[in-house]
Amino acid sequence: MISQAVNNMNIKRSLCGSLLCAVASAALAAEPYPSTYKAPASPPTLIRHATVLTGTGARLDNADVLLADGLVRAVAAGLSAPDGAKVIDATGRWVTPGLIDVHSHMGVAAVPYTKSLDDANEDTDPVSAQVWAEHSIWPQDPAFATALAGGITTLQILPGSADLIGGRSVILKNVPAVTYQAMKLPDARYGVKMACGENPKGVFGSKHQAPSTRMGNVAGFRQAFIEAQTYQREWEKYQRDLAAYESEKGSKSGKGKEKDLQPPTPPKRNLKLETLVGVLKGETPVHVHCYRADEMATMLDLADEFNFRIAAFHHGVEAYKIADRLAEKGVCGALWADWWGFKLEAYDGIQENVAIVDRPANSCAMLHSDSAGTIQRLNQEAAKAMARGVHAGLNIPPERAIRWITSNPAKALGLSDRTGSLEVGKMGDLVVWNRDPFSVYARADLVFIDGALRFDRQHPREEPSSDFMLGQPGATEQP
Amino acid sequence: MKTTRWFAFLAAAFLVSESSIASELLIRGAKVYTLTSPNPMERTDVLVRNRMIVAVGKNLTAAAGAPIMDAANHPLTPGLWGGLSEVGVIEIPREGDTADASQGADSPPWHQQWRPEFDVTLAYNPRSSVVPITRIEGVTWTVLDPSSGDSIVGGQGAAVTLDGTYDAVLRGSRSLFVQLGGGIRKISNGSRAGQYMLLDQAIREARASGTSAEGALLHPAGREALLRYLDGGRVVFAVERAADILQLIAFVQRAGIKPVIAGGSEAWVVAKELARADIPVILDPLQNLPSGFDQLASRLDNAARLHQAGVRIAFSGGYPRGIRQPAGNAVAAGLPWNVALASITSTPAEIFGLGADRGRIAPGQIADLVLWDGDPLEVTTIAKQVWIAGQPVTMRSRQTVLRDRYLPRANPN
Secondary structure, three states: OHHHHHHHHHHHHHHHOOHHHHHHHHHOOOOOOOOOOOOOOOOOEEEEEEEEEOOOOOEEEEEEEEEEOOEEEEEEOOOOOOOOOEEEEOOOOEEEEOEEEEEEOOOOEOOOOOOOOEOOOOOOOOEOOOOEHHHHOOOOOOHHHHHHHOOEEEEEEOOOOOOOEEEEOEEEEOOOOOOOOOOEOOOOOOOEEEEOOHHHHHHHHOOOOOOOOHHHHHHHHHHHHHHHHHHHHHHHHHHHHHHHHHHHHHHHOOOOOHHHOOOOOOOOOOHHHHHHHHHHOOOOOEEEEEOOHHHHHHHHHHHHHOOOOEEEEEEOOOHHHHHHHHHHHOOEEEEOOOOOOOOHHHOOOOOOHHHHHHOOOOOOEEEOOOOOOHHHHHHHHHHHHHHHHHHOOOOOOHHHHHHHHOHHHHHHOOOOOOOOOOOOOOEOOEEEEOOOOOOOOOOEEEEEEOOEEEEEOOOOOOOOOOOOOOOOOOOOOOO | OOHHHHHHHHHHHHHHHHOOOOOEEEEEEEEEOOOOOOOOEEEEEEEEEOOEEEEEEOOOOOOOOOOEEEOOOOEEEEOEEEEEEOEOOEOOOOOHHHEOOOOOOOOOHHHOOEOOOOEHHHHOOOOOOHHHHHHOOOEEEEEEOOOOOOOOEEEEEOEEEOOOOOOOEOOOOOEEEEEOOHHHHHHHOOOOHHHHHHHHHHHHHHHOOOOOOOOOOEOHHHHHHHHHHHOOOEEEEEEOOHHHHHHHHHHHHHHOOEEEEEEOOOHHHHHHHHHHHOOOEEEOOOOOOOOOHHHOOOOOOHHHHHHHOOOOEEEOOOOHHHOHHHHHHHHHOOOOHHHHHHOOOHHHHHHOOOOOOOOOOOOOOEOOEEEEOOOOOOOOOOEEEEEEOOEEOOOOOHHHHHHHHHOOOOOOO
C-alpha cells in the first residue's frame, strides 16, 4: 500500500512538482473534483475584415482570424478559408480576445439573492483556507448567461472577503452546464483568496473574536502561515523518512531483516494547511482583497516574510499611490473604473486609478467586476478607465486598454500561455463586437469559447440556458 | 478648445461673479440639445443672464465684458439629474455617523409607528465631498430619497441643486416615499397583502378628526403630513413586481394619490396599464437580472418597451454621477437616443414638478448647463465645463486633487 502510494506520489510530483500535489495524492489516487469540461467539436471559423485588438498591444485593421480545432490558428490579413470553414464577414466590426474577469462570485452568491444561494463566505473561522469556492457553485445561476452576452469567456470564482483567508478560487469557462466540473478550466491552478482591512476585522470583531483590528488581521495571517510552515516541514520530514525507509528496505532485501523496518507514519492531512502550503510553495496564486495603499504594502511585506508571491490585489482603490512598487514586484492590480466611497477604506478612489497603475513598465492593471451586473459590461468599464487616463494626459490607445480585460487578467490567473490574446496556438476564445467595444453602444455579436460559438446575438437561444429561468413567465433571453 | 482660451474664460467668469455686475454669460456655437425638440441645434448660442437662460439662437451678443465661451460645436445639454439618491445625506454608507438617509426602526416591525413627517432634506450637507464629485460629472441636481430604511413609509424627500449652497431644496419637488413588495415583508407581518391594509389604516387615520386612537400608526404630525399627500401630492412607490404594480394602480385610484413608480423591474409587463393611468416609472436600465423573486422578468429593454407603450420614464441607479452610462445602455437596448437624454433631464424634472425651471435649454429655464467633449451618453465622454444657475462650477473635487497629487510623480514609497 505504502509503496503504491509512493509511486503515485512520484508520478504526481513529476507532473506538478508540488508538495501540495504530493500530499493530496498520497491519500488520493488522482486530483479530486476533476474537470469534465470538453469543448464541443466545431467547424473551422474564419472571421474576415475585422478591426482586431489582439490583446498583445497590437491593433490590426482589416484583418482575419482563423479558429480551428478549438484554437487560434492564424491572425493576419487575407487569410483563405480552409475546406468546410464557416466564414463570417466582420467588416465594420471589431474582434477581441474573450474577456476574462478575475473577480466574480457568480454561482457562489447567485441570483436571485436569497439566503439559500448565499454561499460565498464561510465566515465561521477567519482562516478558512480549507474551503473551495467550487463546492458552493450553483451552475444554474442565470448571471452566467448575461455575462456571456457581455463577452466573458473565462472567469475566476472567488470566495467572499469576510475571512482573512477565504478559501480556494476556481477558474471556469463560461459555458452552460449542469455541474461545475463541466465548466472548470482543465489544468488550471487554484488560487487562494485573502482579505485585509475592514471586512475580516468587522465580521469577526462584531462576534467578539479575533481579528477585531487591522493589527489583528496581520497577526492572523502570520499565525496561519507559521502553522503552514510547520505542516510543510512535517511532510518534508515524512518524505525524507519514507525515502530512507524505501532505500533501507531495498538494500536489506533478501537478508531477512525487513521485519524490523517500520515505514514512517504520514502526518495527518489538514485541508486548511494544504492550501496554505500551496501558497508557500509558490504554486497557488494569491488574490488579496485590499483597498488602502498602506495595507497593500503591509501585505507585500507579509509575502516577503513567508516568501510567497501575491498575484493580484483586488479592488485596490488606492493602488495608484503605489503603482511603481506594484509593477516592480510584478503584482497585478484588479480594479474598478469608478467605484468608491461606499466605505472608509474606499474613500480615496479616483477614476484614473487603472490608468496610473498601468503606467509603469511591467505593470499589470486590469478591470474586474465583483458584480453580476458589471461583469456584463467589462468593456465599458475599461472604456471609462481609458478615457480618464487619456484625459489626464496618458497615452492609452484601445489596443493597450483591451489588455486590461484580456491578457492582464490571464496573467494574474497564470493562463498567459493559453488564453487572453489572439495569438496562434491560444484557446479559440474571442468576441466579435458590432463596433468599437470601447463604446456604451457596443454589443457582443458573437462569442466563441475554444472555437465553439456560444453566443449569437442575431440568433438567440429560444429558451434560457439556466434551468432556473426555464418556464418562468417573461423570462426569455435578454435582448 | 485651447487651454489658454479656457483659462481666460474661467478667469473672466470669476471676475464677473465676484463683482456686482449683473452676471451674463454667452456660450457661443454649441451643439445645443434643447430637449424642446428631438434634434440638436448645431452651432447655436445660449445667452444667460442672472441665473436664467434668456435666449437660444444664432448670432447672440452679450453685454460688454461678459464672459464668452466658444463651444466649438461641442454638445451642450441641461444639467443632468442624478436619479433618486443620497448625495449630501450620506458621506460614506458604511460609516453610520456619516449616514443620514433613512429612519431606523428599533421597535418590533408590527408595532412600528409610521413617520411620514420625517424629512430627509433636513440632513442635507452641501459640503459633503460627494457633492463636487458628482457635479463635475455634469450632474447638477438629484432627488433625495429616504426610502431605504426599514419602514413601509420612508418619509419625505425632495430635489436639491448641487450648487453647494445650504438653501438647496428645490421648491415644488417635495414627495413622500413608500416601499412595497417582497423585500419588506417582515415589516408587514409576513405578507405583502398587509401593506395595503396598513396603508388603508394610515389614510383613515389621516382623514379622521379628533385624537389618535390607541395603537395608531400615525402621530398628529404624521397625520398632517400624510394628509398633504392625499390631496394630490406626489408619492414615490418603490415596487418591482408586475402584480404589485397592478395592485398599486388600484390602490392609488381608491386613495386619490398621484403616484410615481421607482424600480419597476417588471413594469414592462404592465406597460399598457401604466400608460393608461399615466403613471411615470423611474427605473434602472441596467437591471436585467432576476435579483429577487419580485424581479424575475427583469429585461434590458424595460425602458424601450415602456417608452413604446407611452409611459414616461426617468433613470436612476448606481452612482448618481454615473447616470449617463445606464442611459447609453438603454439606447443600445432600443430606446431612442433623445428619449434617453430626456430620461435624465426633462422627464425627471417634469415628474418632480420642476419642468418649468429645469431640464431644458430654453428661455426662462435656470441655466444649469453642461458642455461635453463628445456624445453626452458615451462612457468615454467627459464634461468640459458645468454651470449651475449660470455660474461656472470649479471643475475640482476631492478626487481630482488626489489625482493631481499622485499623477505627476513616479512614486517609489
